[in-house]
């Protein structure tokens with residue numbers, strides 16, 4: 550099924566989906582699948598949501614794109630909604646997660662330059678993932694995404710995740726630090742959930758050192774962890790947040806939100822995007838937010854996520870080879886004691902779409918609309934796959 554005209558960037562699975570509806574996908578043979586991946590934490594509202602499809606059509610018939618040289622009402626409405634939902638002050642719109650992170654990293658650098666720091670340095674974390682552009686692979690600690698692309702950008706130090714003492718040591722020895730950039734739950738790195746007080750301690754450390762606290766909520770945001778944003782499990786206020794994935798339910802849109810002094814950094818001429826936040830993307834994303842709120846999908850993600858995690862823990866408790874079952878909301882990882890990539894195909898054979906990340910972690914990222922019966926099917930299938938495999 551490999552098409553030679555496509556650059557060989559992806560090791561694709563030999564399944565071709567041609568249609569989706571809600572939590573289900575269908576392949577070319579008409580076989581039905583339960584989608585527990587949602588296009589990698591993107592399609593929170595499931596596939597072909599009628600209100601999202603209508604919003605795209607309506608906006609395409611009204612006005613699609615005018616550029617950021619002009620004001621744009623859908624973009625203004627989306628920015629207002631995002632600020633109200635997050636407590637942030639303003640937003641820069643991009644087209645992807647990596648681009649949202651580029652904006653965040655530019656804010657950190659300019660924040661440092663404006664303070665007279667010539668080599669502003671951002672702390673990022675082991676097992677992190679921030680994207681595939683040059684700045685975001687430099688920020689990402691995982692050497693797999695960096696190899697072959699040297700020289701990378703300077704200005705990053707990688708610290709162990711969920712280890713405040715390690716950061717305190719960096720604070721004492723490195724006066725060039727301007728920001729900490731962190732995933733509230735690491736996604737690609739293996740669904741790593743830090744201690745409950747980790748973000749609050751990070752917040753305090755950032756205040757004490759005049760560092761920006763920048764959260765990469767590209768995977769954890771938009772309801773995924775059972776709060777609209779993952780940091781809302783705590784009472785902190787971050788300085789910068791990046792979003793993408795679930796924001797457009799499949800329509801490409803990203804956002805970099807800023808608060809307080811971070812919101813004043815970018816001025817005309819400092820940053821830009823031709824497409825970022827165009828009327829089509831903005832109206833679609835605003836519709837996605839409206840539906841998530843109207844249908845109480847954040848609460849649903851919280852409830853169904855707890856059910857899946859606790860029932861998987863109960864079912865797989867005594868199974869050999871299970872290292873850990875963890876997660877927050879509908880961001881769930883089952884860590885095994887050996888590589889388990891082959892479970893992706895085994896699950897497809899059983900009619901379930903899931904993912905394996907970090908080599909040995911089964912990752913479940915179902916749509917926020919998952920109901921009890923979807924969850925039961927998923928729990929049953931994953932339990933029997935893991936038992937057969939272990």
Ligand code: PLP
Pocket residue numbers: 645646647648650678679680681732736737765766767768769793794
């Ligand atoms: N940051 C995180 C935490 C991600 O999970 C991802 C994608 O998986 C990205 C950034 C990059 O987003 P994109 O692929 O839209 O550039």
